[in-house]
Amino acid sequence: MEVSRVQANSIRLRAADVSARLVARAIRVSGFGQGETFPGRVALAVAPDFVYRRAEGIDTVLVTGTNGKTTTTAFLFDLLSSADGGDSVVANRGSNLPGGVAAALAAAGDATSACFEVDEAYVPQLASELRAKVMVWLNMSRDQLDRSMEVRKLSRRVGEAGRHVSVLVGNAGDPLIVANSGEFTERIWIVGPSSWRMDANACPVCGGSVEFTERTWRCLGCSLCQPEVSYAVDRAGRVTGPGGERLGRIRLEVPGDFNLFNALAASVAAGRLRGLRPERFFRELSRIEGVGGRYTEWILSKLPRQPGLTTFLAKNPAGWEGILDLLPAGSRLVLGLNARVADGRDTSWIWDADFERLSRIEVIATGDRAVDMAFRLEVAGCRVACVPDQLQAVAVAGAGGAAVVYLGNYTAFFSLIGSLGELGALRTRRVREPVTT
Amino acid sequence: MKIIYVYPDLLSTYGDRGNALVLAWALRRVGVEAEVVESPSDRPVPRDGDAYVLGGGEDGPQALAAERLRADGYLAEVAASSRPILAICAAFQILGTSFYADGIERRGLGLLPVTTAPGANRLVGEVVSAPIIPLGRGYLTGFENHSGVTTLDRGVEPLGRVISGGGNGVGGVDGAVVGSIVASYLHGPMLARNPGMVDLMIAKLGAEGSVSSALQEQLYQNRITVAGR
């Protein structure tokens, strides 16, 4: 009896694996979509425990948080691959629901290690199914409130992953993470130079005021405070270790303070998984570029003066503010806003980002909700034009030959990237991507 | 003029800062100097405000905000002196006599004769209502996201009659208007999407005229059109 059930199970798993591969190939051949999620959904339909069984024997790092999941996972993919000296690492890219993870696993071949970004709402489930060795928890901030749980409840849920994963690489600067980390056996705390704090001013434990200073924070009402930090990175990329010793410097191709933090998180997690010191990976980090058009530079060859274009993706106020800090002087700014299901239907969040710092700059608002964005910018004191069609907006911005900077939220960003060919867009930086299928 | 944005550390979940920003912008458009002053919850609510704006929050911060506002006590004086208060979502509930947070009944400030009970379903999505007080506009629109059912005491005037969406979750209405207090479940933010509401607030502050811009009118029209009106 027992033997035949095991056989039946393994046949079912193999069937799921084969079905997923066939579907993935069919999708690639037909040219529809990227084949990222559908094969995984098929695998899960044939064998609901597909992830659990297929993850057997694979050393996995799980990456979660509101912002930076995709880029951190791309960093990890490269670091783990470089340490392996081979191609036996598997990762997903942007598709961070169970179907996306299953699809990546179906195409994993004989991979022995993996890194997966996981949507916050699915963290405990996938942490247990993947039996991840290390979890990277980047940050928690407001995002798509109309469809996800409120950020405090969601943080509690994510913390439950500690029942299944023993090692946490966590952001010591985020009270919502620290307060919900109690179930992890080993906690490695890291900090970066980032600054978004609007979602943690009331203590997640007692509701008291949380006092932030330049370097640390503590609750005035209870004992919650910033834990002892093992690794820290500053704005210049300098990293210090557990005793305050200097470990060297991270230099990145992709911009932004928040990416220095993401890079440190990836190094520490890769080091913990491989039993190596994090600084072993710093050199490799400098070779990694943006994923899926994030932080990508283009030339728009079909426009008369062939202007440059840089594309940024950000999904919520913390993400937008991080990128507004990076705008090069003299560039023309295009801001794309959609409110489809994947973006969240409510655009109120744009009023939480500090666009006042752009006042007196000329900005073009675009996307499905261009008018909401344009009015936000008008109130912020910008000179604003409203051009709902995104390609047209980019073309208008680049008409004079000035470099264009585009920043859009999720579906706005990907619909622009998908249509940039019409402007003759050529990448000026090669983008390496983790291959999943 | 000073617009006090009350407790941004606890009540600012849905871009509610926008209401204060739009009000200051509108005042400047009619030639009144205006600034937004943020009033964090660990300090007394400033006494020198001309208008007070409060927004939405999750259960824990909402309960804490109510506690601190009751201890502070100043909003009652603001209401007694007829200075305008705009209270959205969680703040609407806090200004009432009681509400629920984390499943526990809490005391409100008692400035609005309304009570809020937990509802069976979360109300999430676009709302269109017809304003009951004349606003010079046919509709009010906003985005709601709450699970409270707010019952108005007899004789309390709602802000609008709901055409689509949930609003207060009972009686087919949204919000409440009592003296100088205007309360509603509509964020988006409310003052960004509804030029008529801006005019109302401006009038309460003793200024006059319609101050909206072409972009704001376009935004108002857009949201009505999307709602199929």
Ligand SMILES: [Zn+2]
């Ligand atoms: Zn506390």
